[in-house]
Amino acid sequence: MIILEFALITFLIVCAIAFTFSKRLLTSVIIFMAYSLIMSIIWLIMESPDLAITEAAVGAGVTSVLLFLALKKVNALKGKKDE
Amino acid sequence: MSNSNYNKDKIPSTHSKAPWNAFVGWVNGDTPEDKFEKPELYQAPKQSHDAHNEESAVQQTPMPQAENEQEYNTDHTEQGHFLLKEKFTKFYKVYIVIAVIIGCFVVGILAYAVCCLPPYGYAENPVNNEVSEKYLEDGLEDTGATNAVAGMILDYRAFDTFGESTVLFVAVIAVTMLMKRSMNKKDEEGERLVAHETEIDKKDQNLILKYGAMILVPFIILFGVYVILNGHISPGGGFSGGAIIGGGLMLYAMAFGHEKISKIITYRSFTVITSCALLTYAGCKAYSFYTGANHLGGDIPKGIAGAILSGGFILPLNICVGITVAFTMYGFYSLFSKGDI
Numbered sequence: 001m002i003i004l005e006f007a008l009i010t011f012l013i014v015c016a017i018a019f020t021f022s023k024r025l026l027t028s029v030i031i032f033m034a035y036s037l038i039m040s041i042i043w044l045i046m047e048s049p050d051l052a053i054t055e056a057a058v059g060a061g062v063t064s065v066l067l068f069l070a071l072k073k074v075n076a077l078k079g080k081k082d083e
Numbered sequence: 084m085s086n087s088n089y090n091k092d093k094i095p096s097t098h099s100k101a102p103w104n105a106f107v108g109w110v111n112g113d114t115p116e117d118k119f120e121k122p123e124l125y126q127a128p129k130q131s132h133d134a135h136n137e138e139s140a141v142q143q144t145p146m147p148q149a150e151n152e153q154e155y156n157t158d159h160t161e162q163g164h165f166l167l168k169e170k171f172t173k174f175y176k177v178y179i180v181i182a183v184i185i186g187c188f189v190v191g192i193l194a195y196a197v198c199c200l201p202p203y204g205y206a207e208n209p210v211n212n213e214v215s216e217k218y219l220e221d222g223l224e225d226t227g228a229t230n231a232v233a234g235m236i237l238d239y240r241a242f243d244t245f246g247e248s249t250v251l252f253v254a255v256i257a258v259t260m261l262m263k264r265s266m267n268k269k270d271e272e273g274e275r276l277v278a279h280e281t282e283i284d285k286k287d288q289n290l291i292l293k294y295g296a297m298i299l300v301p302f303i304i305l306f307g308v309y310v311i312l313n314g315h316i317s318p319g320g321g322f323s324g325g326a327i328i329g330g331g332l333m334l335y336a337m338a339f340g341h342e343k344i345s346k347i348i349t350y351r352s353f354t355v356i357t358s359c360a361l362l363t364y365a366g367c368k369a370y371s372f373y374t375g376a377n378h379l380g381g382d383i384p385k386g387i388a389g390a391i392l393s394g395g396f397i398l399p400l401n402i403c404v405g406i407t408v409a410f411t412m413y414g415f416y417s418l419f420s421k422g423d424i
Contacts, residue, residue, distance in 0.1 A: 049318035058324035
C-alpha cells in the first residue's frame with residue numbers, strides 16, 4: 001500500500017511539473033485531468049470518499065470541459081495559435 | 084501638437100524616467116491624435132541622422148530622445164518594435180531569475196512547514212479535539228444520519244452549505260449576464276456561428292461519442308441520483324451527486340446536440356427550478372431559526388438510522404443542493420458553448 005501511495009504521489013508531482021512546462025494549452029488541460037484523477041485516488045486512500053467523488057466529478061470532469069470550451073472560444077484548440 | 088512640444092522640452096533623455104513621463108503625458112490628456120503625431124516627431128531626428136552620416140558623435144544626442152519617444156507611444160514603427168523586444172527580453176531574463184528565487188523560497192517554506200506537521204493519523208493530534216468528538220459521538224443521535232459528514236454539513240453547519248449553493252447560483256447568474264445572447268437584439272454573427280456549428284454536428288457522425296454517451300449517460304445520471312438520495316447514509320451528498328448529474332447532462336448535450344436537451348431544460352424551467360430549490364433550502368433554514376436554531380428542524384422525526392427516509396431535513400436538503408448544483412453545472416456548459424440555455 002505504501003508503494004502505491006509513493007507511486008501516486010510521484011505521478012502527482014510529475015503531473016504538476018509537466019502541467020507548467022507543456023507548451024500547448026490543450027496538453028495542459030489533459031494533464032490537469034490526469035492530476036485530478038490521481039488526486040481523487042489519493043483522497044480515497046486517505047479515507048475521505050466524499051472528497052474523492054467530488055474531485056473526480058468536478059476536477060476531472062466539469063472543470064476540464066469548461067476549460068476545453070474556453071480554449072475553443074479563443075480558437076486555441078487547433079494547435080496554431082496557442083503557446 | 085502643443086502636448087508633443089511639451090514632452091519634447093520636458094522629457095529628460097534618461098532611460099529610467101520614460102514610464103513616469105508617459106504617465107505625466109497621460110495625465111495631461113494625451114489623446115490618440117497626439118499619438119499619431121509622435122512618429123513624425125520621431126522621424127525628424129532620424130532623417131537628420133541619415134543626412135549627416137559622418138558626424139556620428141553629434142548624432143548621438145537625439146537618439147536617446149527618439150528612444151524615449153518610442154517607449155512613450157509603444158510602437159507603430161519597426162525600430163520601436165525592436166527596442167520594445169529588446170527591453171522585454173531583458174525583462175524576461177530578470178523575470179525568470181526572480182521567479183526561480185521566489186519559487187525556491189516558497190517551496191522551502193512549505194517543505195519546512197510539512198516537516199513541522201503532526202504525524203498522520205496520530206491520536207493526540209490537535210484535530211482530535213472536543214468538537215470532532217462531539218460530532219462523532221452525538222452526530223448519529225442528533226441528526227439521524229449515518230454519514231457523519233452529511234450530518235455535519237447539512238445539519239450542524241447547514242447555513243454554510245446554503246451560502247455555498249448561493250455562491251454557485253450567483254456565479255451562474257454572472258455567467259448568464261456575460262455570455263447569454265440577447266433575445267431582442269438579434270446577434271447575426273452569433274446566430275451564424277451557432278447555425279454553422281449545428282450543421283457541423285449534424286454532418287459529423289461522431290459514432291464513438293454518440294454510442295459511448297448512449298451507454299454511459301443513463302448510468303452516470305442514475306449514479307448521481309443514488310449519491311444524492313443516499314447522501315445521509317453513505318459517502319456523497321448533494322454537491323457530489325449534483326456534479327455527477329451535471330457531468331452526465333453535459334455529456335448528453337455534447338453527444339446529441341442542444342436541440343434534444345432544450346426540450347426538457349429551457350431557460351425558463353432552468354431559472355424556476357434552481358430558484359425553487361434554493362428557496363426551499365432557505366425555507367428549511369428559516370424554520371430551523373424559528374425553532375431555536377439548535378439543529379435543522381429539531382422536532383422533525385429522525386426515523387431509523389440507515390433507512391432512506393431518515394435524518395430529518397437532510398434528505399430534502401440534499402435534493403435541493405443536488406438540483407441546484409446539477410443545473411448550475413449544465414448551465415455553465417450550455418452558456419459557454421451556445422450562449423443560451
